[in-house]
Amino acid sequence: MLITGVSRRWKGMAPAVAARAQAVCRAVGDILESRSAIRAMHAGVFMFRIRRSVWICCIASALALGGTAFAEQIHGSANKPSVVGGADADEKEIRRIEAALCHAFEAGDAAYLRHALDPGFTLTGSSGVVTDFAQNISEVEKREPAYDVFRNHDQVVRLYGDAAIVTGVTTVEGRAGGEAFAADFQFTDTWVRRDGRWLLAASHASRLPAKAGAGK
Numbered sequence: 474m475l476i477t478g479v480s481r482r483w484k485g486m487a488p489a490v491a492a493r494a495q496a497v498c499r500a501v502g503d504i505l506e507s508r509s510a511i512r513a514m515h516a517g518v519f520m521f522r523i524r525r526s527v528w529i530c531c532i533a534s535a536l537a538l539g540g541t542a543f544a545e546q547i548h549g550s551a552n553k554p555s556v557v558g559g560a561d562a563d564e565k566e567i568r569r570i571e572a573a574l575c576h577a578f579e580a581g582d583a584a585y586l587r588h589a590l591d592p593g594f595t596l597t598g599s600s601g602v603v604t605d606f607a608q609n610i611s612e613v614e615k616r617e618p619a620y621d622v623f624r625n626h627d628q629v630v631r632l633y634g635d636a637a638i639v640t641g642v643t644t645v646e647g648r649a650g651g652e653a654f655a656a657d658f659q660f661t662d663t664w665v666r667r668d669g670r671w672l673l674a675a676s677h678a679s680r681l682p683a684k685a686g687a688g689k
Contacts, residue, residue: 564630567637567664567671571625574673575643578623583614591665591672599658599680618649625660637664637671643678657681 570589577585587610594606604612612618628641639662646655658678665674 560632563632563637563671567630567639568628570671570673571628571639571662575623575625578613579620581613581616581619583610586610586613589673591667591674594673595675597675597677599678618647618654620645620647622646622655635666638662639664642681656683 573585574589576582577589590606590609592606594609596604596609598604622645624644625641626644628639631638639660641660643658643660644656645658646653648654658680660676660678662673663675664671666672
């Protein structure tokens with residue numbers, strides 16, 4: 474374009490001067506074209522760098538979000554109790570053991586109490602007296618008191634991971650010191666899971682008022 478623009482001026486010039494002028498114009502044209510190419514190249518490199526930066530940011534964000542989700546999953550899993558069968562299975566198991574404990578009190582089966590009670594078990598009675606594991610085992614072994622009926626009913630089970638609270642009513646009938654008795658007790662049982670087994674850790678029982686027309 475530069476050569477075309479000035480070619481009219483070469484007419485009338487001496488051949489040597491005209492040739493030199495043409496050479497200069499071509500050189501200038503080459504320089505301008507080179508600069509344009511360099512600018513285009515720089516623009517291309519710049520756009521490539523922008524695109525690369527955007528991709529790097531996208532990949533980093535995806536990795537960060539994925540890592541966060543993974544961490545939350547791991548921590549969430551760590552905070553959850555490892556329960557086979559879920560809450561329904563735990564509740565059924567606790568109810569089963571409670572029924573078996575009632576039968577053990579009726580039958581004087583101290584061996585089952587040793588199996589199902591936590592070694593730190595305590596029982597708090599209506600009068601506020603607290604008895605421990607050994608005292609309760611001894612009572613069952615001696616069958617004093619002796620139970621003809623020992624039944625739990627109206628239970629509500631609440632699970633808290635590796636712990637559980639059971640509330641309900643215990644109905645008992647039997648003899649103590651040669652005297653017959655019958656009573657209902659509102660109870661609260663505290664259960665803990667140790668080594669995959671549910672154990673009764675503590676119990677509190679409050680005697681309910683006798684129903685009208687009921688016996689002792």
